[in-house]
Amino acid sequence: MFYFHHINCISPQKTFSEIDLEHINTPVGDKLLSVEPAYEGIPLNILRRMGKAVRMGVGAALKITRQNPDGIIIGTANGGMEDCIKFLNQVIDYNEGMLTPTNFVQSTTNAIASQIGLMSANKGYNCTHVHRGLAFENALLDTAMLLRENHGHQYLLGGIDEISAYNYNIEFLEGCFKKEKITGIDLYKTNTAGTIAGEGSVMFLANNNPAGASGKLIALRMLHCYDENDVAEELKKFIRSHFPVSEQPDVFFSGENGDNRLQKYYDACEQAFNKETAVVHFKHVSGEYATVSAFAAWLACHVLQTQKLPMHFLKYAHSKNHFKNILVYNNYRGLQHSFMLISAS
């Protein structure tokens, strides 16, 4: 489909400038909050007014905008939820009195893509995909289509969501998070409902140029269904259409998140692989959020480039000594599923 270049990742781990995936940060309560960088390059007066989602989005994107992308494509389920509810709280608390519009303007989900466009004077294509657990996947698909439509172009592509006090609260009421205290990979041993909240911002420069690329998106598939057997069948078809009969992906990134209500999907999908494939889980470092597949794509590129897989990522011991490709399966709330096949460039 296309190549990933110049990837910047802001996540709960040390992933932004100096990358360290050996020593990992563990959740505080049931949240894995991002390690935010110093945000060089954003004027302080502008930075102060930015909500966290916009800040993380712009912060990860700015350096890439120096490559003059031809457009900006963002996937985010909620955008600046913090600003959104701040404004909403004012509406209620001041009984619809006179309010300042700052939070309102920042609350729209397209504020991240538009703020990046504004700060880099980018008048090209600008789109925000918000289809919850498939928001980033649709941003990938949009980018793939744009690159086929416009020869030689390149695009800024990203996936972002934040933990705001408010979306956390709504998801808490929905029963999304674990009641017990979690440290690191214990997440996968709990056999209880719920997971841990996560957040992050990953920005890529996408184009059709293999030279110097961090990785290549080979294929993408999205599904909307509740039946784990249907998902596993589609996964088998997906593998068969991209690998010869005797071959399998080198690594399987399982999006399992410790929620025992969703484990059946991941177990069914794991059955599609033979013992040769290394099985990796990653949500103990990223937490769960709607656009976490952007983090998975970053991690896949990083693993393919460094050829290193720290022990805590491994679900089982494996004998691979070289990774050429990684298949990511993610599932949001048991309804929205995606497969991404990423290879070394």
Add this chain to the structure above:
Amino acid sequence: MSRIFVTGLGIITAVGHSVEANRDSLSKEISGITKAQFLSTKYTASLPFGEVKISTDELKNKLNACEKGVTRTSLLALHALAEAISSSKLNTDELRAQETALIGADTVGGMCLTDELHHDANTREQGSEYLASYDCGSVTLYLQSKYDIKGISNTINTACSSSANAIMYGARLIHHGLAKRAIVGGCDSLAKFTVNGFNALHILSDEPCRPFDENRKGLNLGEGAAFLVLEREEDITNKHVYAELSGYCNSNDAFHPSSLSENGDGPFLAMKGALESAKLSNGEIDYINAHGTGTENNDEVESRAMMRLFGDVPLFASTKAYTGHTLGAAGAVEAVYSILSLVHGEVYPGINFEKAIPSTGLKPVTAYQKKKLYHVMSNSFGFGGNCSSLIFSRV
């Protein structure tokens, strides 16, 4: 490249609950901007709205949509989607096929339930039934589940140009062979949240809006939903074709979070790009359904951008004086109106217009007229500089 035809339409707005009812109001110059009956905000006393004239409960009953957690936004969307599906005569097998895509757009989602959201976002107990219904994606996900649509699905939010981009995305999926047909559109419902947001920006008019008038005072918020069914020319047999989607473009103004640049680079580039993608020259556009919100900023900038591009500006008007600004639905609502203009050979006039903006001198069409139209442009510009233009052509 295959030509993309529109084979189904569905719409619900303040001026009608069906395609025919909307056309009837537009032809008779009947506006839907009135005192709101169902919206809960203190501003109903002082501001008029383009409210859809049916209560949420009536919508639920009419659509037999009594699931828990369904919002007014989703119900409006379902109403328009059902009409579009039936007008395109899509059967259950076609709807469930992998090659049928559903692309929605909205900016409000379940935030129409401002008080419930306030409770659920701030209180650690007793969540409401709407916990999974606040985000924009919830609307499309509801429609997807309701019709068991299995193909590619997406929700787009580019503020007030959202559904124009949903139409573009659906067309592009078809061009790339990722879908055989795409159901595309958008929706939004009135919300205390948006009323207060736009009010804080001082761009709401306390009178029915007057697009392109010198003395315009701002916009009226509206609500509604519209969907179109797009199919490839070669796949259509025995079906009524309304129009061709012949061109589109998305550009960013990159100027200010909530207003357009003086010269309207974003609007100019979107209109220009749409002409190029349709392979049409300036002179071939017969009518423009303008974004024309009635705000100081938009109407002047849009006028200037149209003058820059066309020199001699074609017939144009804004239908927001009928429906109010329906935000995420606007692009799809006005796409339906543009198509009705083509199909019936009629130009719907701007209403409430008296005097041209002095710096531009541009006058919208002010009287209903019959006219054979070949190419109609529809503009949608949003906060964040998100500008998109679509072109529909007579088939």
